[in-house]
Amino acid sequence: MKSSNKLYLLTLSTIALILVSKSHITKQSSEEMKELEKQLNHINKPAIKSFQTEHGYILDCIDIQKQLAFDHPLLKNHSIQLKPTTIPKWIIHNNNSQNSSSLPYQQDDINCPIGTIIVKRVTIEDLIQAQRLKSLRQFSSNNKNMYLRDHFFATVWYEDNNHGAKGNINIWSPKVSQNQFSLASITVIGDLKGLQSISAGWIVHPEFNMNHSSVFTYWTADDSDQTGCFNLQCPGFIHVSTKFAVGVLAQPVSIYGGQQYHLEVSIYQDHLTGHWWFVLRDEPIGYWPRSLFKADGLANGATSVNWGGENFCSVRQRSPTMGSGHFPQEGYKKAAYVNDIQVMIDTKSRQALIPTASSLKIDESYPSCYKVDKIIDVGEWSRAIFFGGPEGCKI
Numbered sequence: 001m002k003s004s005n006k007l008y009l010l011t012l013s014t015i016a017l018i019l020v021s022k023s024h025i026t027k028q029s030s031e032e033m034k035e036l037e038k039q040l041n042h043i044n045k046p047a048i049k050s051f052q053t054e055h056g057y058i059l060d061c062i063d064i065q066k067q068l069a070f071d072h073p074l075l076k077n078h079s080i081q082l083k084p085t086t087i088p089k090w091i092i093h094n095n096n097s098q099n100s101s102s103l104p105y106q107q108d109d110i111n112c113p114i115g116t117i118i119v120k121r122v123t124i125e126d127l128i129q130a131q132r133l134k135s136l137r138q139f140s141s142n143n144k145n146m147y148l149r150d151h152f153f154a155t156v157w158y159e160d161n162n163h164g165a166k167g168n169i170n171i172w173s174p175k176v177s178q179n180q181f182s183l184a185s186i187t188v189i190g191d192l193k194g195l196q197s198i199s200a201g202w203i204v205h206p207e208f209n210m211n212h213s214s215v216f217t218y219w220t221a222d223d224s225d226q227t228g229c230f231n232l233q234c235p236g237f238i239h240v241s242t243k244f245a246v247g248v249l250a251q252p253v254s255i256y257g258g259q260q261y262h263l264e265v266s267i268y269q270d271h272l273t274g275h276w277w278f279v280l281r282d283e284p285i286g287y288w289p290r291s292l293f294k295a296d297g298l299a300n301g302a303t304s305v306n307w308g309g310e311n312f313c314s315v316r317q318r319s320p321t322m323g324s325g326h327f328p329q330e331g332y333k334k335a336a337y338v339n340d341i342q343v344m345i346d347t348k349s350r351q352a353l354i355p356t357a358s359s360l361k362i363d364e365s366y367p368s369c370y371k372v373d374k375i376i377d378v379g380e381w382s383r384a385i386f387f388g389g390p391e392g393c394k395i
Contacts, residue, residue, distance in 0.1 A: 058121040061112035072235035086271040093379040100260035112242040120247040154372040154387040155308030164268025164344040165305040170337045173213045174321035180313040181205040190297035195223040239286040271347035323388025328373035339384035369393030
């Protein structure tokens with residue numbers, strides 16, 4: 001396995017620790033609860049307008065200038081970029097060989113006022129979990145090899161200098177128990193001195209989203225040592241969309257043998273500003289400013305990209321479902337896919353390419369449990385993958 005793959009494994013393991021269940025959380029003292037409530041008031045900025053969703057969480061419209069991102073010391077004097085100045089020249093496919101639908105759709109009856117953005121409100125339970133997970137990460141930081149065996153992945157890698165990538169990530173809602181997660185994502189990586197990475201896709205984790213698939217982002221500038229978080233749990237990611245919030249449910253999900261849905265995800269670097277943008281279909285959701293990253297890392301581009309699935313479970317559990325729960329050889333409408341895989345190789349020209357089959361390297365941590373296959377076809381399927389596998393894997 002190449003060095004970037006090894007570093008990526010360490011990041012995945014750190015993410016796994018950040019996703020351990022609430023069942024391990026001890027009861028908070030009154031002093032701790034007061035401190036958590038203080039943190040909560042700091043994270044959740046005053047709402048100009050709010051919406052209670054049918055799924056139990058609240059969406060707030062907040063002043064774009066007062067979002068949590070600007071509490072980051074590197075962003076105190078940052079000027080907001082409302083939309084990318086660089087639009088990659090993604091290769092357009094007019095004749096799709098398969099029929100599937102792209103998300104997201106704007107949430108019904110939700111319309112934030114001009115000058116605001118839409119965010120998912122953080123709860124006290126979110127903070128309690130984050131506090132416990134931080135202590136778990138500190139305890140395990142010197143023993144990473146001990147829990148790599150509890151992490152499963154089935155991905156393909158493009159290992160060359162680039163400035164971002166895209167792909168249509170097939171949406172499923174896999175079976176996941178407590179202390180587990182299952183996700184599918186695109187990750188761009190800069191790994192010269194301390195792993196720097198940005199990920200986006202969907203995730204199922206009971207404490208995040210009540211066993212439903214939801215849109216997520218994750219970033220770190222130092223292998224999750226001092227920086228990084230999911231969604232908007234910490235300062236850094238600047239949200240600009242008034243239509244779509246990270247952390248909300250990704251729905252509808254695909255049906256085995258039936259209608260298929262996907263997230264059309266792009267993560268790429270703006271030529272003029274150097275910021276890293278997260279775009280869903282044609283909706284810019286937000287960006288990670290260039291100043292968050294080091295000059296020998298993502299500030300000046302990425303060294304690799306991967307697409308595919310990831311799972312985590314504790315050592316005493318049956319492993320969870322990945323993707324649809326079916327192996328790649330079952331194909332379209334049965335196995336999970338990422339298609340329309342493309343890479344942006346130059347920010348100035350905005351030139352994109354479809355990687356050759358030989359440039360995409362398969363990486364399977366436990367191929368008897370979860371697999372990934374490359375496919376070569378036409379249109380959006382000119383370079384694509386199927387991935388996944390059932391629950392209950394034995395290591």
